[in-house]
Amino acid sequence: SAVISQKPSRDICQRGTSLTIQCQVDSQVTMMFWYRQQPGQSLTLIATANQGSEATYESGFVIDKFPISRPNLTFSTLTVSNMSPEDSSIYLCSVNSGQHLYGYTFGSGTRLTVV
Amino acid sequence: SQQGEEDPQALSIQEGENATMNCSYKTSINNLQWYRQNSGRGLVHLILIRSNEREKHSGRLRVTLDTSKKSSSLLITASRAADTASYFCAFYTGANSKLTFGKGITLSVRP
Numbered sequence: 001s002a003v004i005s006q007k008p009s010r011d012i013c014q015r016g017t018s019l020t021i022q023c024q025v026d027s028q029v030t031m032m033f034w035y036r037q038q039p040g041q042s043l044t045l046i047a048t049a050n051q052g053s054e055a056t057y058e059s060g061f062v063i064d065k066f067p068i069s070r071p072n073l074t075f076s077t078l079t080v081s082n083m084s085p086e087d088s089s090i091y092l093c094s095v096n097s098g099q100h101l102y103g104y105t106f107g108s109g110t111r112l113t114v115v
Numbered sequence: 116s117q118q119g120e121e122d123p124q125a126l127s128i129q130e131g132e133n134a135t136m137n138c139s140y141k142t143s144i145n146n147l148q149w150y151r152q153n154s155g156r157g158l159v160h161l162i163l164i165r166s167n168e169r170e171k172h173s174g175r176l177r178v179t180l181d182t183s184k185k186s187s188s189l190l191i192t193a194s195r196a197a198d199t200a201s202y203f204c205a206f207y208t209g210a211n212s213k214l215t216f217g218k219g220i221t222l223s224v225r226p
Binding site for chain 1 (some may be wrong): 158207214218
């Protein structure tokens, strides 16, 4: 299965600023997924990132707040823009390299605290 | 909501005991997966069961699937302190390759 390097692992940011999270995959994958996990909660899909096209956002998430880049088949970034304390969460990227027959691989997560 | 529901929400057992966690869902699925998360880090895939399978084993893990009841269970046998983590069921419907997660179960295994 794929191996994902996600960074930063954690950050403390001032409100109103932006943070960009990076995920590097050791193999080419068509789709990358970005999730948010609010404190004590489950994972919620933010968007699906395909190479060469605009990301597809889930209900409640917009591009202006969470712009995503997918410049090639092994890399993606998620930016959390104009942050507020409510954005404090763990953000995770994920890929599926097994054509849905196997589990998804997740990055180690970025723990974001906005003060 | 298509989110899965697990129960119990929290489980505390003694090392060596078995842990059983249940998951229910609302829609038709292609497969159901279980993941473990340690201390708010990344998720680790444990086991996947397809909609045409009823039971699957992997080491100390046993998962069952009842599509008529739209439910699944994960059994961890002979638990260890290192099994302490949050466990999530997630189901894949085939639509847009998205995975939908349940709310999670916190398992504590006392040494």
